[in-house]
Amino acid sequence: MMTSAVNHYFRSSIGRKHLVAITGLLLCGFLLGHLTGNLLLIAGPDAFNLYAHKLMSLGPVLYLIEAALTAVFVIHLGLAIKLNLENKKAKGKYQMKKCTGRGTTFMSATMPYTGIVLLIFIILHLMNLKFGTNYPTTVDGVEMRDLYRTTMEYFQNPVNVLWYVFSMICAGLHTAHGFASAFQSLGANHPKYYPKIKLISYLYAIVIGGGFSFLSVWAYMKGV
Amino acid sequence: MSSAQNMTLNLKIWRQNNNSSEGKLVDYRVENVSPDMSFLEMIDVLNNQLVRKGEDPVAFDHDCREGICGMCSMMINGKAHGGYKNTTTCQVHMRLYKDGDTIVIEPFRAAAFPVVKDLAVDRSAIDKVMAAGGYISANTGNAPDANSILIPKPVAEEAMDAAACIGCGACVASCPNGSGMLFMGAKVSQLALLPQGSVESPKRALNMVYTHDNLGFGNCTTHAECEATCPKGISIEHIARMNREYLKAAFTYHEKKRSEGAG
Numbered sequence: 001m002m003t004s005a006v007n008h009y010f011r012s013s014i015g016r017k018h019l020v021a022i023t024g025l026l027l028c029g030f031l032l033g034h035l036t037g038n039l040l041l042i043a044g045p046d047a048f049n050l051y052a053h054k055l056m057s058l059g060p061v062l063y064l065i066e067a068a069l070t071a072v073f074v075i076h077l078g079l080a081i082k083l084n085l086e087n088k089k090a091k092g093k094y095q096m097k098k099c100t101g102r103g104t105t106f107m108s109a110t111m112p113y114t115g116i117v118l119l120i121f122i123i124l125h126l127m128n129l130k131f132g133t134n135y136p137t138t139v140d141g142v143e144m145r146d147l148y149r150t151t152m153e154y155f156q157n158p159v160n161v162l163w164y165v166f167s168m169i170c171a172g173l174h175t176a177h178g179f180a181s182a183f184q185s186l187g188a189n190h191p192k193y194y195p196k197i198k199l200i201s202y203l204y205a206i207v208i209g210g211g212f213s214f215l216s217v218w219a220y221m222k223g224v
Numbered sequence: 225m226s227s228a229q230n231m232t233l234n235l236k237i238w239r240q241n242n243n244s245s246e247g248k249l250v251d252y253r254v255e256n257v258s259p260d261m262s263f264l265e266m267i268d269v270l271n272n273q274l275v276r277k278g279e280d281p282v283a284f285d286h287d288c289r290e291g292i293c294g295m296c297s298m299m300i301n302g303k304a305h306g307g308y309k310n311t312t313t314c315q316v317h318m319r320l321y322k323d324g325d326t327i328v329i330e331p332f333r334a335a336a337f338p339v340v341k342d343l344a345v346d347r348s349a350i351d352k353v354m355a356a357g358g359y360i361s362a363n364t365g366n367a368p369d370a371n372s373i374l375i376p377k378p379v380a381e382e383a384m385d386a387a388a389c390i391g392c393g394a395c396v397a398s399c400p401n402g403s404g405m406l407f408m409g410a411k412v413s414q415l416a417l418l419p420q421g422s423v424e425s426p427k428r429a430l431n432m433v434y435t436h437d438n439l440g441f442g443n444c445t446t447h448a449e450c451e452a453t454c455p456k457g458i459s460i461e462h463i464a465r466m467n468r469e470y471l472k473a474a475f476t477y478h479e480k481k482r483s484e485g486a487g
Contacts, residue, residue, distance in 0.1 A: 013403070089335060184463070185467060
């Protein structure tokens, strides 16, 4: 077993937790970038469409980034499900009360559920927006997709807004535990800085959950 | 001397003949429980009553009864060792309960801890993980000079915090994932901090984690429920140190085969 230490690493409890942690942090980074880009909605249709067009015109580079992002997501999801099923088995027949408030919190106890909500959300999100209605528009003489209109129209339906806000609350709950937990999994826990990581984790969760939710409500209030 | 009145308690105790049989909670009533009794003494009183009636006494683990051996277990009202800060079951005293209270007593629950009978569970999985690397190799002979290897005070303190683990398994029982990361982390961390233990640290981390995973313990998801119930107050910082040791070992440790090298 010694000679295959690296091999075993990727099958071990700690090694796989490291992978969940790293992919989780990468997804956290993506979310922050996504939110920053979305804030351009407020700047108006042209700014938002130009930004989207710039991303789309990256061509093969964009596909590469998208493929990497998908891989990161699939690894995170696949391992998390696998680890969770193992954990259920390790607890045996008598499942205990999950959310005690002493160690486990509502956020940590609901990680699998908020994760599943986010999976469904991402599928619907891609279908409705990225692969949603394709309106053409022209900005500064360049023809491009009017993603602004697709987005604003989507948020005119209050059901869509509610689902979006619910999903973003789940994203906040998921990252509030996940962000700090990733550092612990990777071995970065020290009394000097771990409380700060925890604080950043909560702030991050509020920014992500609140930021995206705000934008959806803003779009609904603004109208087409 | 007791100044308080003796109590009458209603107990719901998990009775299970062996690991393959089905268990259930059975109601008992114990009278004349002194508030000065320990929790285990209260069960002794119950067992005396049961024996006198010709019934099967409740099997439970206990040994030193002074909070140091790690033998007593039990989930008291759903919490390992009753959930009192830095307290083992034997150090829980009946003054913490009121006359007429109902107390639910169950065994430590985890797939890695099969029930032997009633409240007694087989925790030898912990010993197996320890045997895989929770030790140092030292030459026997005369006792070495105590101060030949100097250890900075803060390091020694931290190692001692981890060394406080009594291997009771409360971390595994209270973990929603049935993971043994805290007791394993405490041992890996304690020895990695000290010069005597750091020599074998990579091999220890690899072997212990490997054994832990194969024994049916779960994976850590950082609930920190273990830290909250550990009777010795061991922090999950030690899990983090183990994670570091393991990462380092997995990517750098290389054991030379006999055919390699000089000799």
